[in-house]
Amino acid sequence: MTPTEDRVSALRPQLEAWRRWLHQHPELSFQEFETAKYIVSELNKLPDLQVSQLTPTSVLAVLKGGKPGKTVLLRADIDALPIHEENTFEFASKTPGVMHACGHDGHTAILLGTAKLLSEDAANVPGEIRMIFQHAEENGPGGAEELVMETSLMDGVDVVTGLHLNSQLPAGQVAVKAGPFMASPDMIELTIQGRGGHGAHPEEAVDPIAIGAQVVTNLQHVVSRHVGAQDALVVSITYFQSGSTHNVIPDTARIMGTVRTFDPELRQKAPKLIERVIKGVCEAHGATYVLNYEFGYRPLINTDWVAEELRQIALDTVGAGHFSEAKATMGGEDFSAYLEKAPGAYFNVGSGSDEHDSRWPHHHPRFTIDELSLETGVKMMHAAALRLAQPQAN
Numbered sequence: 001m002t003p004t005e006d007r008v009s010a011l012r013p014q015l016e017a018w019r020r021w022l023h024q025h026p027e028l029s030f031q032e033f034e035t036a037k038y039i040v041s042e043l044n045k046l047p048d049l050q051v052s053q054l055t056p057t058s059v060l061a062v063l064k065g066g067k068p069g070k071t072v073l074l075r076a077d078i079d080a081l082p083i084h085e086e087n088t089f090e091f092a093s094k095t096p097g098v099m100h101a102c103g104h105d106g107h108t109a110i111l112l113g114t115a116k117l118l119s120e121d122a123a124n125v126p127g128e129i130r131m132i133f134q135h136a137e138e139n140g141p142g143g144a145e146e147l148v149m150e151t152s153l154m155d156g157v158d159v160v161t162g163l164h165l166n167s168q169l170p171a172g173q174v175a176v177k178a179g180p181f182m183a184s185p186d187m188i189e190l191t192i193q194g195r196g197g198h199g200a201h202p203e204e205a206v207d208p209i210a211i212g213a214q215v216v217t218n219l220q221h222v223v224s225r226h227v228g229a230q231d232a233l234v235v236s237i238t239y240f241q242s243g244s245t246h247n248v249i250p251d252t253a254r255i256m257g258t259v260r261t262f263d264p265e266l267r268q269k270a271p272k273l274i275e276r277v278i279k280g281v282c283e284a285h286g287a288t289y290v291l292n293y294e295f296g297y298r299p300l301i302n303t304d305w306v307a308e309e310l311r312q313i314a315l316d317t318v319g320a321g322h323f324s325e326a327k328a329t330m331g332g333e334d335f336s337a338y339l340e341k342a343p344g345a346y347f348n349v350g351s352g353s354d355e356h357d358s359r360w361p362h363h364h365p366r367f368t369i370d371e372l373s374l375e376t377g378v379k380m381m382h383a384a385a386l387r388l389a390q391p392q393a394n
Helices: 003-024 033-043 104-119 143-150 208-226 264-284 304-317 334-340 372-388
Strands: 050-055 058-064 067-077 126-134 159-170 174-176 179-182 184-193 233-242 252-261 288-294 300-302 323-325 344-352
Touching: 003 033, 003 104, 003 372, 033 050, 033 058, 033 104, 050 143, 058 104, 067 104, 067 334, 067 372, 104 126, 104 159, 104 372, 126 143, 143 334, 159 304, 159 334, 159 372, 174 304, 179 344, 184 208, 184 264, 208 233, 208 252, 208 264, 233 264, 252 264, 264 288, 300 304, 300 334, 300 344, 304 323, 304 344, 304 372, 334 344, 344 372
Parallel strands: 067 126, 067 159, 159 344, 174 323
Antiparallel strands: 050 058, 058 126, 174 344, 179 300, 184 252, 184 288, 233 252
Protein backbone atom coordinates (compact mmCIF):
# COMPACT_ATOMS: atom_id res chain seq x y z
CA MET A 1 0.00 0.00 0.00
CA THR A 2 1.08 3.60 -0.60
CA PRO A 3 1.57 5.92 2.40
CA THR A 4 -1.74 7.61 1.56
CA GLU A 5 -3.58 4.29 1.66
CA ASP A 6 -2.03 3.55 5.06
CA ARG A 7 -3.10 6.95 6.36
CA VAL A 8 -6.63 6.60 5.00
CA SER A 9 -7.00 3.11 6.47
CA ALA A 10 -5.87 4.45 9.83
CA LEU A 11 -8.42 7.24 9.48
CA ARG A 12 -11.35 4.85 8.92
CA PRO A 13 -12.64 4.86 12.53
CA GLN A 14 -12.73 8.65 12.52
CA LEU A 15 -14.46 8.75 9.13
CA GLU A 16 -17.13 6.42 10.47
CA ALA A 17 -17.52 8.49 13.65
CA TRP A 18 -18.02 11.69 11.67
CA ARG A 19 -20.46 10.11 9.25
CA ARG A 20 -22.49 8.40 11.97
CA TRP A 21 -22.79 11.56 14.10
CA LEU A 22 -24.01 13.44 11.06
CA HIS A 23 -26.40 10.63 10.18
CA GLN A 24 -27.91 10.76 13.65
CA HIS A 25 -28.35 14.54 13.53
CA PRO A 26 -29.74 15.41 10.07
CA GLU A 27 -30.93 18.91 9.24
CA LEU A 28 -32.93 20.17 6.28
CA SER A 29 -31.78 22.70 3.69
CA PHE A 30 -31.09 26.18 5.11
CA GLN A 31 -31.49 24.74 8.64
CA GLU A 32 -28.05 23.14 9.01
CA PHE A 33 -27.05 25.19 12.07
CA GLU A 34 -25.94 22.32 14.33
CA THR A 35 -24.33 20.53 11.39
CA ALA A 36 -22.27 23.64 10.58
CA LYS A 37 -21.33 24.05 14.24
CA TYR A 38 -20.14 20.43 14.39
CA ILE A 39 -18.08 20.81 11.21
CA VAL A 40 -16.44 23.99 12.54
CA SER A 41 -15.56 22.26 15.81
CA GLU A 42 -13.96 19.32 13.99
CA LEU A 43 -12.03 21.52 11.56
CA ASN A 44 -10.72 23.67 14.40
CA LYS A 45 -8.93 20.59 15.75
CA LEU A 46 -6.76 20.47 12.63
CA PRO A 47 -3.58 22.48 12.04
CA ASP A 48 -3.02 25.18 9.41
CA LEU A 49 -6.65 25.66 8.41
CA GLN A 50 -8.46 28.99 8.17
CA VAL A 51 -12.05 28.18 9.13
CA SER A 52 -14.97 30.53 8.55
CA GLN A 53 -18.69 30.52 7.83
CA LEU A 54 -19.70 32.18 4.58
CA THR A 55 -23.37 31.79 5.52
CA PRO A 56 -24.98 30.78 8.83
CA THR A 57 -25.21 27.19 7.59
CA SER A 58 -22.13 26.67 5.40
CA VAL A 59 -18.47 26.31 6.36
CA LEU A 60 -15.27 27.10 4.48
CA ALA A 61 -11.85 25.72 5.34
CA VAL A 62 -8.82 27.15 3.53
CA LEU A 63 -5.38 25.55 3.47
CA LYS A 64 -2.53 27.59 2.01
CA GLY A 65 0.07 25.08 0.96
CA GLY A 66 3.79 25.44 1.31
CA LYS A 67 4.49 25.11 -2.42
CA PRO A 68 3.45 27.20 -5.44
CA GLY A 69 0.33 26.07 -7.22
CA LYS A 70 -3.25 26.71 -8.25
CA THR A 71 -6.34 27.40 -6.18
CA VAL A 72 -8.60 24.35 -6.02
CA LEU A 73 -12.11 24.19 -4.55
CA LEU A 74 -13.35 20.91 -3.08
CA ARG A 75 -17.05 20.69 -2.29
CA ALA A 76 -19.27 18.57 -0.03
CA ASP A 77 -23.00 19.12 0.54
CA ILE A 78 -24.30 18.78 4.10
CA ASP A 79 -28.13 18.91 4.10
CA ALA A 80 -30.61 16.10 4.67
CA LEU A 81 -34.09 15.26 3.34
CA PRO A 82 -37.66 15.36 4.75
CA ILE A 83 -37.91 11.55 4.89
CA HIS A 84 -38.64 9.39 7.94
CA GLU A 85 -35.85 6.83 8.28
CA GLU A 86 -36.78 3.13 8.33
CA ASN A 87 -33.30 1.82 9.14
CA THR A 88 -32.89 0.42 12.65
CA PHE A 89 -29.13 0.53 13.14
CA GLU A 90 -27.86 2.28 16.28
CA PHE A 91 -26.90 5.50 14.51
CA ALA A 92 -30.22 5.98 12.72
CA SER A 93 -31.67 9.50 12.60
CA LYS A 94 -32.78 10.94 15.92
CA THR A 95 -34.95 13.52 14.18
CA PRO A 96 -38.39 12.18 13.17
CA GLY A 97 -39.19 12.86 9.54
CA VAL A 98 -35.63 13.89 8.59
CA MET A 99 -32.78 11.68 7.39
CA HIS A 100 -29.62 11.61 5.34
CA ALA A 101 -31.12 9.63 2.45
CA CYS A 102 -28.72 10.80 -0.25
CA GLY A 103 -25.25 10.30 1.22
CA HIS A 104 -24.46 13.89 2.21
CA ASP A 105 -23.34 12.66 5.63
CA GLY A 106 -20.76 10.57 3.79
CA HIS A 107 -19.73 13.49 1.56
CA THR A 108 -19.13 15.63 4.63
CA ALA A 109 -17.10 12.93 6.40
CA ILE A 110 -15.01 12.46 3.24
CA LEU A 111 -14.18 16.16 3.01
CA LEU A 112 -13.36 16.30 6.73
CA GLY A 113 -10.97 13.39 6.21
CA THR A 114 -9.44 15.10 3.20
CA ALA A 115 -8.96 18.27 5.23
CA LYS A 116 -7.22 16.28 7.95
CA LEU A 117 -4.75 14.62 5.57
CA LEU A 118 -3.96 17.85 3.75
CA SER A 119 -3.55 19.89 6.93
CA GLU A 120 -1.15 17.36 8.42
CA ASP A 121 1.14 17.76 5.40
CA ALA A 122 0.57 21.44 4.61
CA ALA A 123 4.22 22.19 3.81
CA ASN A 124 4.09 19.78 0.86
CA VAL A 125 0.72 20.86 -0.50
CA PRO A 126 0.82 23.02 -3.65
CA GLY A 127 -1.30 26.14 -4.06
CA GLU A 128 -4.39 26.90 -2.05
CA ILE A 129 -7.05 24.32 -1.25
CA ARG A 130 -10.50 25.61 -0.38
CA MET A 131 -12.99 23.13 1.10
CA ILE A 132 -16.61 24.23 1.12
CA PHE A 133 -19.15 22.37 3.23
CA GLN A 134 -22.19 23.58 1.36
CA HIS A 135 -25.72 23.98 2.65
CA ALA A 136 -29.00 23.39 0.80
CA GLU A 137 -28.18 21.25 -2.20
CA GLU A 138 -31.57 19.55 -1.96
CA ASN A 139 -33.69 22.68 -2.07
CA GLY A 140 -33.67 25.24 -4.90
CA PRO A 141 -32.41 27.77 -5.68
CA GLY A 142 -29.65 25.88 -3.87
CA GLY A 143 -26.81 26.74 -1.57
CA ALA A 144 -24.23 26.70 -4.36
CA GLU A 145 -25.98 29.54 -6.19
CA GLU A 146 -26.03 31.61 -3.00
CA LEU A 147 -22.33 31.01 -2.35
CA VAL A 148 -21.35 31.76 -5.93
CA MET A 149 -23.47 34.89 -6.31
CA GLU A 150 -23.29 36.42 -2.83
CA THR A 151 -19.84 35.54 -1.43
CA SER A 152 -16.23 35.67 -2.56
CA LEU A 153 -15.88 31.87 -2.51
CA MET A 154 -15.04 31.55 -6.22
CA ASP A 155 -12.69 34.54 -6.45
CA GLY A 156 -9.42 33.25 -7.85
CA VAL A 157 -10.50 29.61 -8.04
CA ASP A 158 -8.74 27.82 -10.89
CA VAL A 159 -10.57 24.49 -10.77
CA VAL A 160 -13.37 22.84 -8.75
CA THR A 161 -14.31 19.25 -8.04
CA GLY A 162 -16.71 17.28 -5.89
CA LEU A 163 -18.16 13.81 -5.58
CA HIS A 164 -21.43 12.03 -4.99
CA LEU A 165 -21.79 8.61 -3.42
CA ASN A 166 -23.82 6.27 -5.62
CA SER A 167 -25.64 3.29 -4.17
CA GLN A 168 -26.05 1.72 -7.60
CA LEU A 169 -22.28 1.37 -8.03
CA PRO A 170 -20.25 -1.21 -6.05
CA ALA A 171 -18.52 0.20 -2.99
CA GLY A 172 -15.02 1.32 -3.88
CA GLN A 173 -15.85 1.97 -7.54
CA VAL A 174 -15.10 5.38 -9.09
CA ALA A 175 -16.99 6.64 -12.16
CA VAL A 176 -16.10 9.73 -14.18
CA LYS A 177 -17.61 11.28 -17.30
CA ALA A 178 -16.56 14.20 -19.46
CA GLY A 179 -19.18 16.58 -20.85
CA PRO A 180 -22.92 16.47 -19.97
CA PHE A 181 -23.33 14.55 -16.72
CA MET A 182 -26.48 15.75 -14.95
CA ALA A 183 -29.58 17.51 -16.24
CA SER A 184 -31.37 20.75 -15.45
CA PRO A 185 -34.29 19.91 -13.10
CA ASP A 186 -36.92 22.48 -14.11
CA MET A 187 -40.49 22.54 -12.80
CA ILE A 188 -43.98 22.94 -14.29
CA GLU A 189 -46.91 24.08 -12.15
CA LEU A 190 -50.17 24.36 -14.10
CA THR A 191 -53.70 25.31 -13.04
CA ILE A 192 -56.48 24.65 -15.53
CA GLN A 193 -59.59 26.77 -14.95
CA GLY A 194 -62.77 25.18 -16.19
CA ARG A 195 -66.40 25.52 -15.08
CA GLY A 196 -67.83 23.21 -12.49
CA GLY A 197 -71.10 21.38 -12.70
CA HIS A 198 -73.03 18.23 -11.94
CA GLY A 199 -71.50 14.95 -12.99
CA ALA A 200 -74.80 13.99 -14.59
CA HIS A 201 -74.70 16.98 -16.95
CA PRO A 202 -71.14 17.36 -18.30
CA GLU A 203 -72.42 19.32 -21.28
CA GLU A 204 -73.11 22.24 -18.93
CA ALA A 205 -69.58 22.27 -17.52
CA VAL A 206 -66.04 22.76 -18.77
CA ASP A 207 -64.35 19.71 -17.30
CA PRO A 208 -60.79 20.50 -16.13
CA ILE A 209 -60.12 16.81 -15.45
CA ALA A 210 -60.84 15.72 -19.02
CA ILE A 211 -58.90 18.71 -20.34
CA GLY A 212 -56.01 18.06 -17.96
CA ALA A 213 -55.86 14.43 -19.05
CA GLN A 214 -55.49 15.57 -22.66
CA VAL A 215 -52.79 18.03 -21.65
CA VAL A 216 -50.82 15.28 -19.91
CA THR A 217 -51.13 12.96 -22.92
CA ASN A 218 -50.26 15.64 -25.46
CA LEU A 219 -47.23 16.84 -23.49
CA GLN A 220 -45.58 13.54 -24.33
CA HIS A 221 -45.60 14.65 -27.98
CA VAL A 222 -43.22 17.47 -27.04
CA VAL A 223 -40.51 14.86 -26.67
CA SER A 224 -41.57 12.41 -29.40
CA ARG A 225 -42.47 14.89 -32.13
CA HIS A 226 -40.72 18.20 -31.42
CA VAL A 227 -37.28 17.12 -30.19
CA GLY A 228 -34.66 15.31 -32.24
CA ALA A 229 -34.10 11.67 -31.37
CA GLN A 230 -30.45 12.47 -30.63
CA ASP A 231 -31.40 15.15 -28.08
CA ALA A 232 -32.29 14.22 -24.50
CA LEU A 233 -35.44 15.76 -22.99
CA VAL A 234 -37.65 14.32 -20.26
CA VAL A 235 -41.14 15.66 -19.47
CA SER A 236 -42.65 13.87 -16.47
CA ILE A 237 -46.03 14.80 -15.00
CA THR A 238 -45.93 13.71 -11.38
CA TYR A 239 -48.95 15.38 -9.74
CA PHE A 240 -52.60 15.72 -10.82
CA GLN A 241 -55.13 16.94 -8.28
CA SER A 242 -58.74 17.84 -8.93
CA GLY A 243 -62.21 17.35 -7.51
CA SER A 244 -63.54 16.28 -4.15
CA THR A 245 -66.36 13.80 -4.71
CA HIS A 246 -67.87 11.37 -7.22
CA ASN A 247 -70.70 13.41 -8.72
CA VAL A 248 -69.31 16.96 -9.03
CA ILE A 249 -67.25 18.24 -11.95
CA PRO A 250 -64.75 20.60 -10.32
CA ASP A 251 -63.74 24.09 -11.43
CA THR A 252 -59.99 23.52 -11.52
CA ALA A 253 -57.27 20.94 -11.95
CA ARG A 254 -53.72 21.36 -10.67
CA ILE A 255 -50.88 19.62 -12.45
CA MET A 256 -47.16 19.56 -11.66
CA GLY A 257 -44.18 17.97 -13.28
CA THR A 258 -40.51 18.20 -14.16
CA VAL A 259 -38.64 18.97 -17.38
CA ARG A 260 -35.04 17.83 -17.74
CA THR A 261 -32.34 18.19 -20.37
CA PHE A 262 -28.57 18.53 -20.76
CA ASP A 263 -28.81 21.04 -23.61
CA PRO A 264 -28.94 24.74 -22.60
CA GLU A 265 -30.54 25.71 -25.94
CA LEU A 266 -33.21 23.01 -25.72
CA ARG A 267 -33.83 24.07 -22.13
CA GLN A 268 -34.73 27.59 -23.29
CA LYS A 269 -36.94 26.18 -26.06
CA ALA A 270 -38.89 23.73 -23.87
CA PRO A 271 -41.19 26.24 -22.08
CA LYS A 272 -42.54 27.54 -25.41
CA LEU A 273 -43.17 24.03 -26.73
CA ILE A 274 -44.93 23.04 -23.52
CA GLU A 275 -47.08 26.14 -23.30
CA ARG A 276 -48.12 25.80 -26.94
CA VAL A 277 -49.57 22.36 -26.15
CA ILE A 278 -51.31 23.59 -23.00
CA LYS A 279 -52.75 26.65 -24.72
CA GLY A 280 -54.03 24.66 -27.69
CA VAL A 281 -55.80 22.02 -25.61
CA CYS A 282 -57.33 24.52 -23.19
CA GLU A 283 -58.58 26.85 -25.93
CA ALA A 284 -60.05 23.92 -27.87
CA HIS A 285 -62.25 23.07 -24.87
CA GLY A 286 -63.07 26.54 -23.54
CA ALA A 287 -60.80 26.51 -20.50
CA THR A 288 -58.17 28.98 -19.34
CA TYR A 289 -54.90 28.24 -17.58
CA VAL A 290 -52.12 29.67 -15.45
CA LEU A 291 -48.66 28.20 -16.08
CA ASN A 292 -45.70 28.69 -13.75
CA TYR A 293 -42.50 27.38 -15.32
CA GLU A 294 -39.53 27.49 -12.94
CA PHE A 295 -35.95 26.99 -14.02
CA GLY A 296 -34.00 24.92 -11.50
CA TYR A 297 -30.30 24.14 -11.44
CA ARG A 298 -28.34 24.43 -14.68
CA PRO A 299 -27.22 21.30 -16.50
CA LEU A 300 -24.02 19.93 -14.98
CA ILE A 301 -21.49 19.74 -17.79
CA ASN A 302 -18.06 18.51 -16.74
CA THR A 303 -15.02 20.24 -18.22
CA ASP A 304 -13.30 17.74 -20.48
CA TRP A 305 -9.73 18.26 -19.26
CA VAL A 306 -10.72 18.12 -15.58
CA ALA A 307 -12.71 14.93 -16.15
CA GLU A 308 -9.66 13.42 -17.87
CA GLU A 309 -7.47 14.39 -14.91
CA LEU A 310 -9.96 12.72 -12.55
CA ARG A 311 -10.00 9.65 -14.75
CA GLN A 312 -6.22 9.38 -14.49
CA ILE A 313 -6.36 10.04 -10.75
CA ALA A 314 -8.89 7.21 -10.37
CA LEU A 315 -6.76 4.81 -12.39
CA ASP A 316 -3.73 5.70 -10.29
CA THR A 317 -5.65 5.63 -7.00
CA VAL A 318 -8.14 2.74 -7.18
CA GLY A 319 -6.91 0.96 -10.33
CA ALA A 320 -8.57 0.04 -13.60
CA GLY A 321 -10.56 -2.74 -11.93
CA HIS A 322 -12.40 -0.20 -9.79
CA PHE A 323 -12.92 2.45 -12.45
CA SER A 324 -15.80 2.88 -14.89
CA GLU A 325 -17.04 5.49 -17.30
CA ALA A 326 -20.00 7.20 -15.64
CA LYS A 327 -23.36 7.40 -17.39
CA ALA A 328 -25.19 10.68 -17.74
CA THR A 329 -28.25 10.97 -15.51
CA MET A 330 -31.38 13.09 -15.62
CA GLY A 331 -30.93 13.89 -11.93
CA GLY A 332 -30.02 17.48 -11.07
CA GLU A 333 -27.23 18.97 -8.95
CA ASP A 334 -26.45 22.54 -7.93
CA PHE A 335 -22.71 21.84 -8.32
CA SER A 336 -23.40 23.23 -11.79
CA ALA A 337 -23.33 26.75 -10.28
CA TYR A 338 -19.60 26.43 -9.56
CA LEU A 339 -18.94 25.40 -13.16
CA GLU A 340 -20.29 28.76 -14.33
CA LYS A 341 -17.25 30.37 -12.67
CA ALA A 342 -14.41 27.87 -13.08
CA PRO A 343 -13.57 24.67 -14.95
CA GLY A 344 -14.30 21.53 -13.01
CA ALA A 345 -15.84 18.10 -12.87
CA TYR A 346 -18.11 16.06 -10.63
CA PHE A 347 -17.70 12.31 -10.18
CA ASN A 348 -19.28 9.30 -8.47
CA VAL A 349 -17.97 6.95 -5.81
CA GLY A 350 -19.80 3.67 -5.37
CA SER A 351 -21.41 2.94 -2.00
CA GLY A 352 -23.54 -0.10 -2.73
CA SER A 353 -23.04 -3.62 -1.38
CA ASP A 354 -25.26 -6.56 -0.49
CA GLU A 355 -23.25 -7.20 2.67
CA HIS A 356 -24.21 -3.81 4.10
CA ASP A 357 -27.69 -3.73 2.51
CA SER A 358 -26.73 -0.47 0.85
CA ARG A 359 -28.16 -0.81 -2.63
CA TRP A 360 -31.36 1.05 -1.79
CA PRO A 361 -32.00 3.97 -4.16
CA HIS A 362 -31.23 7.50 -3.12
CA HIS A 363 -34.07 9.31 -1.31
CA HIS A 364 -35.41 5.96 -0.02
CA PRO A 365 -36.16 5.61 3.74
CA ARG A 366 -33.82 2.59 3.88
CA PHE A 367 -30.91 4.34 2.15
CA THR A 368 -27.48 3.81 3.68
CA ILE A 369 -23.88 3.34 2.51
CA ASP A 370 -21.10 0.80 2.72
CA GLU A 371 -18.57 2.84 4.69
CA LEU A 372 -15.73 1.47 2.57
CA SER A 373 -16.83 4.24 0.20
CA LEU A 374 -15.59 6.82 2.72
CA GLU A 375 -12.03 5.58 2.27
CA THR A 376 -12.35 5.64 -1.51
CA GLY A 377 -13.76 9.15 -1.40
CA VAL A 378 -10.91 10.47 0.73
CA LYS A 379 -8.29 8.85 -1.50
CA MET A 380 -9.85 10.47 -4.57
CA MET A 381 -10.39 13.93 -3.08
CA HIS A 382 -6.92 14.03 -1.51
CA ALA A 383 -5.26 12.96 -4.76
CA ALA A 384 -7.41 15.37 -6.79
CA ALA A 385 -6.50 18.31 -4.56
CA LEU A 386 -2.77 17.64 -4.92
CA ARG A 387 -2.84 16.95 -8.66
CA LEU A 388 -5.21 19.74 -9.72
CA ALA A 389 -3.28 22.30 -7.64
CA GLN A 390 -0.01 21.55 -9.43
CA PRO A 391 1.15 24.61 -11.41
CA GLN A 392 1.32 22.60 -14.63
CA ALA A 393 -2.23 21.13 -14.32
CA ASN A 394 -3.76 21.61 -17.79
